[in-house]
Amino acid sequence: MAAGSPAAMFCQLMRKRVPDTILKLDHVGVSFDALKAVDDVTLRVRRGERRAIIGPNGAGKTTLFNAITGVVPPTSGRVEFDGRDITRMPPHRRAACGISRTFQITNLFPSLTVEQNMQLALCGLTPRKFSLLGSGGLTDTERDQADRALALSRLGPRARSLVSELSYGEQRQLEMAMALAPGPRLLLLDEPAAGLSPAERVIVADVIRSLPAEITIVLIEHDMDLVLSLVDWVTCLNNGRFLAEGAPAEIRGNAEIQDVYLGKAHRHA
Structure with missing residues (x-):
């Protein structure tokens, strides 16, 4: 295909039209009566990114996953996937759009x-x-x-x-x-290494690392050494609210996160 041909120009135009952000949350909140499990969270996840959501128990991490996948509807804010508003879309339609997830507790059919x-x-x-x-x-x-x-x-x-x-x-x-x-184009992993032995954690980490680059991955995990070795960017929540975000090296050196997450979460993990 010649560089200046109409076909090449069309391909360049289409590439420019594909948004770099695949998942966008704007001021998302999830409330259960007076409890704000997720409180005004805004974030952007780039296409192909490996992102971690961290925070102590009760920080709202799994509830945020539920809002993204439609298990619970946001009570405020907006969720977009690949440029499309999915805030009120039911879970099966989100799955058909290319969103998939795992859960904290295994949900399999043992007799099959x-x-x-x-x-x-x-x-x-x-x-x-x-x-x-x-x-x-x-x-x-x-x-x-x-x-x-x-x-x-x-x-x-x-x-x-x-x-x-x-x-x-x-x-x-x-x-x-x-x-x-x-x-899926977006894979959400909710504590994939929870309850595993050190040897099993190594296998699961290797599986995650080897997944195709075109799959965007967002994961929740309490094992900080593991999670910081797997991702490009980290978002930290506390009490349902955004606390901080950055590259793994920045997160390791963030005193506020060390106090809120490393100090408290490891005692309750």
Whole structure:
């Protein structure tokens, strides 16, 4: 393609139109009666970024994830994904737009195999969710998606194993695989290393590092050494409000964060 050709100029124009910011929160609040779990939070997440949300227990981190994914509607403010207002969009439509997540507590089907759990994850985004494990099975494309997600999560050899036979670390890897299977553009990981042994943490960290660069990742994690080794940028919340943000090196040296997060969170983690 010649540099000055109409096709090249069109491609350049389209690249310029793609916003660098994939996730935008403007003055987002989530209240439960008098409790402000998230209070006037504004942030921007760049396309392809690795971002951490940190803060002590009760800081509003998971509630913020719930507002992004539609589990709970914001009581104030605006949420945009890829330039589109999704503030009032239901969770299944947000998932169809390319947002996927894991949860703090594993939510798997232990009596089913790894690949059957993957099938449920993929069928759950289609009209076939009402037949679930019916005779239709996965399409060739969906099977390729499932295989790729399991490979990314280092679980390919365990595809035919029952979930009940997996270690807790492998179950966390399976949750990541299920979140990756639909091919999300934004992946939210809620404490992916919680409850893992040191060896399992290393595996999960390696999985996160190896994920494709085109997937934007936002994660919540209490293990500061782990989280600061995985991300480009860190946002700290306290009592539901924005406290500070910066690169990992800045966060390590921030006295206010050390007092609020490192001092308190580790005592209650």
